[in-house]
Amino acid sequence: AGSENRMIVSFSGGKDSTATADVVVKALGNPYITHLFGNTTLEFPYTTEYAERYRKAHPMAEFRIAQNTDQNFYEVCKEIGPPARMMRWCCSMFKTGPITRVLNRKFGDKQILTFYGIRRNESVSRSKYSRVTENTETVKIQKQTVASPIFEWKDLDVWLYLLSEKVDFNDAYRLGYDRVGCWCCPNNNLRAQFLSRIYMSEQSEKWRTFLVDFARQIGKHDAEEYVDSGKWKARQGGNGVAAAGDVKLKFTNCTS
Template identity: 75%
Template sequence: SNFYRNQQILTFYGIRKFESVSRSKYNRVEKNTESVKIQQQTVAAPIFNWKDIDVWLYILSEKIDFNDAYRLGYDRVGCYCCPNNNSRAQFLSSIYMPDKSTAWRNFLIDFAKKIGKADAEVYVDSGKWKARQGGNGLAAAKTVKLQFTNCTSEEHSKIYKLFKPYDDELINMFTPFGKVAKDLGQKLLQETIILDAKSNVPILSLQPFMQDGYEHAVKVKTLNVENHDELQRLAGYQIRKFNACRRCLKCESLCRTGAISIIGDSYYIDPEKCVHCYKCMNAKYLAGGCMMDKYLRTK
């Protein structure tokens, strides 16, 4: 997305609707904001309606090389541990790669026990482990769940749990709201004030905070607005990004001015380029404020 900021991108996939139930629900050409990760991307699947016989006739007639695993009896070739593998593929894997197959089964059984399944072996061998788990059992799942307490001493203030120390990266996350003004906050409290982009009126106050049960925390106070809850909701989006970002680049692709850069472990919003359009905080494009909320959220 960095290379083609304002250009439409056409991407081709080799998927077919007959490959799985989930893929049968896709469209041959997809533009939906929820389905397409890179925002200016249009995804097309030219062979979407092809059946297996169509693919093989094309491969054989054109003398195209193909994976030798098909010669061993596999009807689908991918990762040996893929949950989309059928029982036939699992059986063949147990023959051709017994060590990996056994190690994978043992891993699944241990994981099933970890998430509290009563009969872990039956759960694994019956294929129930293949159901989408979200972030169930993963340590990363806790980072997408916003944990906060209401401040008892100040109105319109919430204290949010952070999973890493309060720092300039978190403060920078609030650039879309307006001007970040560290000099206007109370220095003893390490407070930062955010000024509304249009009116220059203070609308947010941020400060690191000590809270029982939280190793790291930030207090967010909303100021001079009619809808404090809405502003806190958007602030929560940015805190979720700070806690949960796995550098998926969705935010980067949403920004039409190229203000958002996600490089290595760093998420940065350039205040010189940001036009405060709130697109990176719009639930239409990012439900929950972060793509990881979709992938790691548990019921």
């Protein structure tokens, strides 16, 4: 494949990747560019609806989906405990692992250029990135150059672009969410949890019940308080972890 065919837009269904995709397609004049949607299986229903809407609105683009079909999130949680802020095992298992497998199947060992919706002011860690990054420790998937066209944009810039260019976007933002990653992510704020109890009541109750049961299993006498106060997000160490060999095997399978 020529270099034109070795360019990817990383599409998450969030506002930043939506703006990035629109900028890239228009700037390159290439409606055929590959979009790769990493479906973590923990997406907001609004995100999967939007991804399908986007695909239908861009029929010339190659739209690929990367998804872990080998592991179930709840089953893994039962074995090694739920993810926490400092132990986000879910990212490699349900996001970067499946994405890597799709890229390896499509491109093998060829160098690729990936456009990401990373922005400097999203977090302290991302502020250390560069607008264009070669194969360094900041690139989780090897043999790619990462370009971040909206790296210097603020939230306001993203919204002004989407609204002025009349770009369709994820309906979750209209409900009040300010980010649309995994709906049960330990990094979600209290407002997101509150909104999910309203708009995703069944999933939210299932997740809370699981967390309370897990808290009891690891010996928390105030299990409900432990969950509702958000202390489960700060968990560190091996509480709730099954045999270490099983955990290692899971990680090996998902990132190969």
